[in-house]
Amino acid sequence: MAGSKFAYVRKFELPDVLLPSTFMVFRLDGHSFHRFSDEHGFVKPNDLRALQLMDHAAKSLMEEYKDIGLAFGESDEYSFLLRKSTALYNRRQAKIVSTLTSLFTSCYVFHWPRYFPDVPLRYPPSFDGRIVLYPSQQEVRDYFAWRQADTHINNLYNTAFWALVQQGGLTTTDAHAVLRGTVSKDKHEILFSRFGVNYDKLDPRYRKGSVFVRAEKKKKGKVATQLELLHCDIIRDDFWEKYGHILRD
Amino acid sequence: MAGSKFAYVRKFELPDVLLPSTFMVFRLDGHSFHRFSDEHGFVKPNDLRALQLMDHAAKSLMEEYKDIGLAFGESDEYSFLLRKSTALYNRRQAKIVSTLTSLFTSCYVFHWPRYFPDVPLRYPPSFDGRIVLYPSQQEVRDYFAWRQADTHINNLYNTAFWALVQQGGLTTTDAHAVLRGTVSKDKHEILFSRFGVNYDKLDPRYRKGSVFVRAEKKKKGKVATQLELLHCDIIRDDFWEKYGHILRD
Amino acid sequence: MAGSKFAYVRKFELPDVLLPSTFMVFRLDGHSFHRFSDEHGFVKPNDLRALQLMDHAAKSLMEEYKDIGLAFGESDEYSFLLRKSTALYNRRQAKIVSTLTSLFTSCYVFHWPRYFPDVPLRYPPSFDGRIVLYPSQQEVRDYFAWRQADTHINNLYNTAFWALVQQGGLTTTDAHAVLRGTVSKDKHEILFSRFGVNYDKLDPRYRKGSVFVRAEKKKKGKVATQLELLHCDIIRDDFWEKYGHILRD
Amino acid sequence: MAGSKFAYVRKFELPDVLLPSTFMVFRLDGHSFHRFSDEHGFVKPNDLRALQLMDHAAKSLMEEYKDIGLAFGESDEYSFLLRKSTALYNRRQAKIVSTLTSLFTSCYVFHWPRYFPDVPLRYPPSFDGRIVLYPSQQEVRDYFAWRQADTHINNLYNTAFWALVQQGGLTTTDAHAVLRGTVSKDKHEILFSRFGVNYDKLDPRYRKGSVFVRAEKKKKGKVATQLELLHCDIIRDDFWEKYGHILRD
Numbered sequence: 001m002a003g004s005k006f007a008y009v010r011k012f013e014l015p016d017v018l019l020p021s022t023f024m025v026f027r028l029d030g031h032s033f034h035r036f037s038d039e040h041g042f043v044k045p046n047d048l049r050a051l052q053l054m055d056h057a058a059k060s061l062m063e064e065y066k067d068i069g070l071a072f073g074e075s076d077e078y079s080f081l082l083r084k085s086t087a088l089y090n091r092r093q094a095k096i097v098s099t100l101t102s103l104f105t106s107c108y109v110f111h112w113p114r115y116f117p118d119v120p121l122r123y124p125p126s127f128d129g130r131i132v133l134y135p136s137q138q139e140v141r142d143y144f145a146w147r148q149a150d151t152h153i154n155n156l157y158n159t160a161f162w163a164l165v166q167q168g169g170l171t172t173t174d175a176h177a178v179l180r181g182t183v184s185k186d187k188h189e190i191l192f193s194r195f196g197v198n199y200d201k202l203d204p205r206y207r208k209g210s211v212f213v214r215a216e217k218k219k220k221g222k223v224a225t226q227l228e229l230l231h232c233d234i235i236r237d238d239f240w241e242k243y244g245h246i247l248r249d
Numbered sequence: 250m251a252g253s254k255f256a257y258v259r260k261f262e263l264p265d266v267l268l269p270s271t272f273m274v275f276r277l278d279g280h281s282f283h284r285f286s287d288e289h290g291f292v293k294p295n296d297l298r299a300l301q302l303m304d305h306a307a308k309s310l311m312e313e314y315k316d317i318g319l320a321f322g323e324s325d326e327y328s329f330l331l332r333k334s335t336a337l338y339n340r341r342q343a344k345i346v347s348t349l350t351s352l353f354t355s356c357y358v359f360h361w362p363r364y365f366p367d368v369p370l371r372y373p374p375s376f377d378g379r380i381v382l383y384p385s386q387q388e389v390r391d392y393f394a395w396r397q398a399d400t401h402i403n404n405l406y407n408t409a410f411w412a413l414v415q416q417g418g419l420t421t422t423d424a425h426a427v428l429r430g431t432v433s434k435d436k437h438e439i440l441f442s443r444f445g446v447n448y449d450k451l452d453p454r455y456r457k458g459s460v461f462v463r464a465e466k467k468k469k470g471k472v473a474t475q476l477e478l479l480h481c482d483i484i485r486d487d488f489w490e491k492y493g494h495i496l497r498d
Numbered sequence: 499m500a501g502s503k504f505a506y507v508r509k510f511e512l513p514d515v516l517l518p519s520t521f522m523v524f525r526l527d528g529h530s531f532h533r534f535s536d537e538h539g540f541v542k543p544n545d546l547r548a549l550q551l552m553d554h555a556a557k558s559l560m561e562e563y564k565d566i567g568l569a570f571g572e573s574d575e576y577s578f579l580l581r582k583s584t585a586l587y588n589r590r591q592a593k594i595v596s597t598l599t600s601l602f603t604s605c606y607v608f609h610w611p612r613y614f615p616d617v618p619l620r621y622p623p624s625f626d627g628r629i630v631l632y633p634s635q636q637e638v639r640d641y642f643a644w645r646q647a648d649t650h651i652n653n654l655y656n657t658a659f660w661a662l663v664q665q666g667g668l669t670t671t672d673a674h675a676v677l678r679g680t681v682s683k684d685k686h687e688i689l690f691s692r693f694g695v696n697y698d699k700l701d702p703r704y705r706k707g708s709v710f711v712r713a714e715k716k717k718k719g720k721v722a723t724q725l726e727l728l729h730c731d732i733i734r735d736d737f738w739e740k741y742g743h744i745l746r747d
Numbered sequence: 748m749a750g751s752k753f754a755y756v757r758k759f760e761l762p763d764v765l766l767p768s769t770f771m772v773f774r775l776d777g778h779s780f781h782r783f784s785d786e787h788g789f790v791k792p793n794d795l796r797a798l799q800l801m802d803h804a805a806k807s808l809m810e811e812y813k814d815i816g817l818a819f820g821e822s823d824e825y826s827f828l829l830r831k832s833t834a835l836y837n838r839r840q841a842k843i844v845s846t847l848t849s850l851f852t853s854c855y856v857f858h859w860p861r862y863f864p865d866v867p868l869r870y871p872p873s874f875d876g877r878i879v880l881y882p883s884q885q886e887v888r889d890y891f892a893w894r895q896a897d898t899h900i901n902n903l904y905n906t907a908f909w910a911l912v913q914q915g916g917l918t919t920t921d922a923h924a925v926l927r928g929t930v931s932k933d934k935h936e937i938l939f940s941r942f943g944v945n946y947d948k949l950d951p952r953y954r955k956g957s958v959f960v961r962a963e964k965k966k967k968g969k970v971a972t973q974l975e976l977l978h979c980d981i982i983r984d985d986f987w988e989k990y991g992h993i994l995r996d
Contacts, residue, residue, distance in 0.1 A: 006391045006392070006398060008391070009381075009383070009388060010395075012382060012383055013379070031348060060373070093343070094342070094343075094377075094378065094379045094380065097343050097346060097347050098347055099280060099377045101347040102280070102350045102351060102353075102354040102378070103375040105351040105352075105358075106354050106357075106358050106373035106374055106375050107373045108355075109354075109355050110370060110372075111373075126355050127347070127348075128344050128347045128348045130262070130343045130344070131343065132261050133261060134258070134261055139258060142255045142257070142258050143258045145255045146255035146258050146259075149255060
């Protein structure tokens, strides 16, 4: 056969199997989304349409890949938890990373017009993805706590920053200068005293990020699963007591 | 800081640097494109629109990533050669695989309406990607020869098969049966004697696949590069004598 | 500096860090020990001197590397459990594998004359080593259970086999033929009825292998550790209830 | 079978195949040899017996593993070049690293009494090993050049240093102080003017390190190979012109 003398090149494809019985966290980040959000006029500090589009793409991924039990998104990033027993693509790293990143990207572009009916996509956006392995439940919880704590820090800063700029009339340079060295309490105080904003009353979607969980429902003795979108605390125990099954296996 | 007690989870992100000074071949494949092509009514054995869309996405990738010197596509797959000296993303595997797969996918969906103006995309298509390392020029040449030899084998089979079905009126089962055990010469003969088709006269795009090469042009003492789309033989020496610079470093 | 223009070759040394917070099992196997045991007249089915030498080398490894909490040996192999939190050599795989294999080998050759005073070493023996990662305690227990179950199977077979040859006067070919297809009970029966051997009364060292455990002793409010050599069951819960601390972190 | 319910633990043994058609350099280093050389009274700056023992162990490795074509040793380290086409242990990294380190260590301990007849080994020495891959001949040459340049730098420094201490009567602190900031020429000058030593006339073994090469000899139309021990320059072209076959495949 014509191809057989060249087929030896396949030997250079080395296995990249991920350790069995270990949780996989797959995280996506927007590629150059600072520029992308500028070009498409994203509202600051949070663009509801853009976040809902991210959520839609994340949900599509979870509908396609049943071994994803939990997802958490903020801004232009999303993290997905795969069951530790997943045999998806025989746990081959490049296959999983590339396929999941691809499908998410595809959904993002595909559903764009639904969330931005008046804003044509000016160029194709892209994402990068990676997989991190965690051996135990505690580390998985701490991973998601890390992302949500990050959401809190970023969003509080951004909310104060854009209030200073948009309502306060400061330049971006001055707004950064005002916030330099401030702690959390100071930012709450700036928002409340200068702009009458009670940060804790803002939409939890912005403060907590988006949580998709594959909930289990018992119906007539059978267990059915259903995707739920939440904007709740996932750092404290309550969440994990209610949805502990996603860490089970 | 709120996040700091959780930040230890970053230690689980292990480095995945690819061996320096080694050619990288990045290959993409359509995910479940058999179904995708059916759902979107792709013409058999080759759909010009679909191939041109693949080419467009490939070209976009090469415009964005200057370290890709060569690409070869056929059907729903595309291979890209990165210079052996590339420092793209510090040669981190997951970053490269995911970003390139993402951008290709994004371009595919973004440009779909241009090539299929009357066929709305019914659902988001996806691709998987992988990187294979090759230490030497010979292996790179043989890799691309392997893909083009494969193109030839597949296209000859498919051309004969669909002629038997579309012009010959056979069922797909019968068409497969006719072709079982035939060698290359037999398929040429079937095409010629039964359907008057001289396979070697068919559009080289189908027979040879698509080759994008970053050609060097000397202009007023400077070297400029320019992407060229070819449908030529890349197995024999001629191509590599003309474009040898893409293997240089 | 003379060396600086060549120092770029260090860039080809890629990191090989093992996943944090994961148990490491390091297993050594004798290289061509069938021949080695023949050349040095090892007693069949078990040579006490050779086993004690293996134990001595294993103990030396545990004395040097405090993060090894447990070891299990049989025949010419030994497995070592490193704490999941170990930071030994920053968890670099090649460094750990090579150093531990080297020290074990060195101890084996160094202490040889003590166990084989009348048998000069005819050539240098060698071992190979590997590391396997286990995310959870259960898998670590099952790993050691796997090795001990293997010990049982091999030793029962070998004991019956050599009884047939040494006391029964069979050729090795005939002895294998007698045992072909027999189950555990049959081998017990052969040993008992033909040779008056109650397998369960044989030295547990041969039946159970060697277990080194880093035991914790409380002394005047402090916890001291001490290596204990056991030949006990490590499959059932008793062992792990007593020495559970070796799986703690 | 008793072992079968535990055998799943084997699934955690992941493949670690090294990229085909790539040169492997295997480098060994003595573990804590500063202390080891002190404890065993190694002569400073170079102990001929210790170097010859290293050479003996290296030669044994090359006799056992025919795919090693070249070795270079200095002080307590040794580097070995494996053919790029080697299929040793199916190119499994841990297997190669551990086995080669083990055999070298074993030879070192085994042959110790031959080189140190009056110095009993006080404790078992050990080595660590690693493999670095190089895609091309140039990098392999540069790797060995890097090691030999290092030998030169270290040996010149050590020779001057120990002359200042042993013949010059300086403390080690003062000797280091004298050499601080000196360049190569200064050290030559110190050796020559203060101690009458022409560095370039010293035994090339110390200045150039040890080179083992698998030389090819044509005899009656057949090619036989033979290990040669050299203490020559391996940075310049002469060596590689004569022994170029070791880079061939």
